[in-house]
Amino acid sequence: MGAVSPSSRALGMSMAAAVPDPARFDDHSRILELGPGTGVVTQCLIDRGVPEAALVLVEFSPEFCVLLRARFPAAHIIQGDAYAPSHAVDKALAGRRLEAVVSGLPLFTKPDEKRERVVGGALARMQPGAPFIQFSYALTVPVKPRRIGARLETSPWIKRNLPPARVLVYRSA
Template sequence: MAEAKRVRCHYSDDLKFLRSWAAKPLTTGAVSPSGRWLARAMAAAVDPAWEGTVVELGPGTGAVTAALLARGVAPERLLAIEYNPDFAEHIRGRFPGLGVTVGDAYQFGDALQRAGIDKVAAVVSSLPLFTQPPLRRRRLLDEAMTALDPGRPFIQFSYALVPPVPAEAGRWTLDVSGWIVRNLPPARVWTYRKA
């Protein structure tokens, strides 16, 4: 029974994503949610004991959110910033107690200020960064790094061979995972850390 419910929820999330992608492909950026292997790889870079709020950018239907919660991040210590109001409403219903705000993640500092967040433990992003100009991507990373303590991560996945934003000596470092082939399409996790 529980497995049948999980499968129904998975297909429902896939359908929500496909509809959203068909309507606005540059905003949604994917035709289906992140797979559980990718979501777990992203969540693995977050230590639930770190002080502050874990900020999730572009949670969609909540695949990575679920992995972060399973990792031990308390719902009240997680803020999801979602551009799509339908996805935000879905996340609120799926994860009671989770902080969800509708807004533009590329206005990172403003979104934190509106939510009253002053200490960020980590940033976990499922944004389709490659749909944005390089300067806008870099500005987002720069704003996030300003909010993070040295060594704390900005975690991003992509399907590309190159990083969404290159490493910058003296500002941030960059590590990349191997290909997560159980995800369709295969993806990699890029972890930026403030120098």
């Protein structure tokens, strides 16, 4: 777990708001969540209207996977390393349209190349303009958008989170 404390509902709602309108999703739509932890953001995605069955969650911790499977039985939960390419993720997304990637990964714990590979690789899987949504506590961004051919939008600081965080939305340029 890379977070100082679990994400607040305010942060989760802000991240979920950056997902395209779920009313426009169809049976082929998927949301990939990297590092869902205990599922705070996952629940906010569902509250926004994302169908639970459209969620593909990649979590490293086996204990959190058990919790996620109990909380979200219709979601597709993959126990694995979100920083490494995975056949299980490829299989879960095969023939599906990736509407957004929502990330709770502690990107600053990894070298630049690994961060760029995660964000840039996700953007390459999606339609142009689809969002890669990440939160950060830092004053600087974890991936420089020009390094991956993207543009970046940042939210105001969410002060109802401990520590305060902001939402970063990367989109292919």
